[in-house]
Amino acid sequence: MKLPNHIGIIPDGNRRWAVKNKLSKEKGYVFGLTPGMKLFKLCERLGIKELTYYGFTTDNTKRPLIQRKAFTEACVEAVKMLSKEDVSLLVVGNTDSNMFPKALLPYTIRKNLGSGGMKLNFLVNYGWEWDLGKTQHSRTTNRHSIISSLNSHDISRVDLIIRWGGRRRLSGFLPVQSVYSDFYIIDDYWPDFKAEHLIKALKWYNNQDITLGG
Amino acid sequence: MKLPNHIGIIPDGNRRWAVKNKLSKEKGYVFGLTPGMKLFKLCERLGIKELTYYGFTTDNTKRPLIQRKAFTEACVEAVKMLSKEDVSLLVVGNTDSNMFPKALLPYTIRKNLGSGGMKLNFLVNYGWEWDLGKTQHSRTTNRHSIISSLNSHDISRVDLIIRWGGRRRLSGFLPVQSVYSDFYIIDDYWPDFKAEHLIKALKWYNNQDITLGG
Numbered sequence: 001m002k003l004p005n006h007i008g009i010i011p012d013g014n015r016r017w018a019v020k021n022k023l024s025k026e027k028g029y030v031f032g033l034t035p036g037m038k039l040f041k042l043c044e045r046l047g048i049k050e051l052t053y054y055g056f057t058t059d060n061t062k063r064p065l066i067q068r069k070a071f072t073e074a075c076v077e078a079v080k081m082l083s084k085e086d087v088s089l090l091v092v093g094n095t096d097s098n099m100f101p102k103a104l105l106p107y108t109i110r111k112n113l114g115s116g117g118m119k120l121n122f123l124v125n126y127g128w129e130w131d132l133g134k135t136q137h138s139r140t141t142n143r144h145s146i147i148s149s150l151n152s153h154d155i156s157r158v159d160l161i162i163r164w165g166g167r168r169r170l171s172g173f174l175p176v177q178s179v180y181s182d183f184y185i186i187d188d189y190w191p192d193f194k195a196e197h198l199i200k201a202l203k204w205y206n207n208q209d210i211t212l213g214g
Numbered sequence: 215m216k217l218p219n220h221i222g223i224i225p226d227g228n229r230r231w232a233v234k235n236k237l238s239k240e241k242g243y244v245f246g247l248t249p250g251m252k253l254f255k256l257c258e259r260l261g262i263k264e265l266t267y268y269g270f271t272t273d274n275t276k277r278p279l280i281q282r283k284a285f286t287e288a289c290v291e292a293v294k295m296l297s298k299e300d301v302s303l304l305v306v307g308n309t310d311s312n313m314f315p316k317a318l319l320p321y322t323i324r325k326n327l328g329s330g331g332m333k334l335n336f337l338v339n340y341g342w343e344w345d346l347g348k349t350q351h352s353r354t355t356n357r358h359s360i361i362s363s364l365n366s367h368d369i370s371r372v373d374l375i376i377r378w379g380g381r382r383r384l385s386g387f388l389p390v391q392s393v394y395s396d397f398y399i400i401d402d403y404w405p406d407f408k409a410e411h412l413i414k415a416l417k418w419y420n421n422q423d424i425t426l427g428g
Contacts, residue, residue, distance in 0.1 A: 057427055059426065059427025059428060060427055060428075062427075062428055063428065128390070128393050129356070129357045129360050132346070132360055132390070133356075133360060142343070142347075143343045146343050146346050146347060167396075167422070167423075168396055168397040168398070169394060169395060169396050169397060170392065170393060170394075170395075171393070171394060171427055172393045172394065172427065175389040175390060175392070175393055176342070176346070176389060178384065178389070179342050179384060179385070179386040179389055180383060180384075180385060180386065181383060181384075182381075182382055182383050183382040183383060183397065184382070208381070209381075212273065213271050213273025213274055213276075213385055213386065214273060214274075214276050214277060
C-alpha cells in the first residue's frame with residue numbers, strides 16, 4: 001500500500017458539532033482533543049513520517065472572544081498532550097501578534113521530544129499571507145528558494161489533506177506545500193472522528209495516480 | 215441563487231479520454247476545444263463575471279514532445295476562438311521560456327475584445343513558482359501587497375474551482391487566489407463535458423456556507 005509521507009489535517013466542524021449536541025458553539029473545541037490524539041496514535045502506528053494539524057488562523061481570531069479563547073485553549077492543550085509523545089514537534093504561526101498563545105512560544109523552535117520520531121507540525125495563529133510575506137527574492141522561479149523563504153519552510157510538501165466537516169476548501173492551509181496535495185473530505189464533524197475515516201482516506205489515496213504534473 | 219463571481223476551470227482527463235476512445239494520448243486535447251466554448255457560452259449567459267482556464271503548466275511541458283505540441287496547439291486555438299467573443303481577455307504564463315507559444319504573446323496584456331464583457335483568463339505555461347517568484351517585499355502580512363506582487367496579480371480571488379477527470383487536487387493552480395476557493399470535482403473526463411456538470415457545480419456552490427475563515 002502506498003502511504004503518504006505527509007498528511008495535513010483540517011479538523012473542521014467543532015462548532016457545528018456543538019450546536020448539533022445542544023451545546024453553545026465554543027464548547028465544541030475541547031471535544032476535538034481526544035480525536036487529535038487518536039489520529040496521531042494511528043498515524044504513528046502506520047509509520048506516517050509527518051503530520052500537520054491546522055490549529056487556528058489569523059482569520060479565525062476575528063470570531064467572538066468566547067470562541068477565540070476556547071479554540072486557543074484547545075490548541076495549547078493539544079500541543080501539550082502531543083509534546084509527551086515521541087515526536088519532532090514544531091508550532092508554526094505569527095508570534096508577533098497578541099493572538100499567539102505565549103504558552104506555545106517554546107515550541108516555535110523544532111524540538112525532539114521523547115525518543116523523537118514523527119515530524120509533527122501544529123499551525124497556531126497561522127495566516128497564508130504571514131507565511132508568504134517574508135519572501136525576499138527577485139524574479140526567481142526556483143522552487144527551493146521560494147520554499148526556503150516561507151515562514152513555514154520547515155514543513156514539507158503535503159501529500160494528502162484530510163478535512164472533516166464536509167467543506168471542500170483549503171481555507172488558507174499551507175498554500176505552497178499544498179500545490180500538489182490530494183484532498184479527501186469527510187462529512188462527519190471532527191469531534192466525531194473515527195479510525196475508519198483515516199483508513200478510508202488512506203485507501204483512497206492508495207488508488208490515486210500521483211503525477212506531479214508530469 | 216448565489217453565483218460565484220469567479221470560476222476556475224481545470225479541464226483534466228484529455229489523455230485518459232483519448233485512451234478510452236482508442237486514440238493515442240495526444241489526440242485527446244483537441245476534443246477539449248468545443249467543451250471550452252460551450253462552457254464559456256453557458257457562463258456568459260449566467261452572468262459569471264470572471265473565468266480562468268488552466269491551459270498548461272511548466273510541469274506539463276516535461277511530457278513527451280508529441281503531447282506538448284498537441285496541448286500547446288489546443289491552447290493557442292482555444293485562445294483564438296475565445297478572442298472572437300465579447301471578453302476582457304488575458305493570457306498569464308511564463309513568457310521568458312521557449313515553451314510559451316509566440317502566437318499568444320499579444321494576449322499577455324489584457325485586451326477588451328468585441329464589446330468587452332466577462333473577464334477571461336487563460337493560464338499558459340503557468341507555474342506556481344513563477345507566479346510567486348516575482349515577489350519583492352519584506353515581512354509584510356498585507357494581503358494586498360502580496361497579491362499585487364504576483365505575476366498573476368490581474369486575476370481575482372477564485373470562488374469556485376471545477377475540476378474534470380476525478381482528481382482532487384489543485385496541481386499548482388493559482389495557489390494564492392485559491393486559498394478560500396470551494397472545489398467541485400467531476401469524474402467525467404473534460405472532453406465529455408456536459409452543461410449539466412456546470413449546473414450541478416453551481417447548485418452545490420449555492421449550498422456552501424462561505425465564511426472566509428470568520
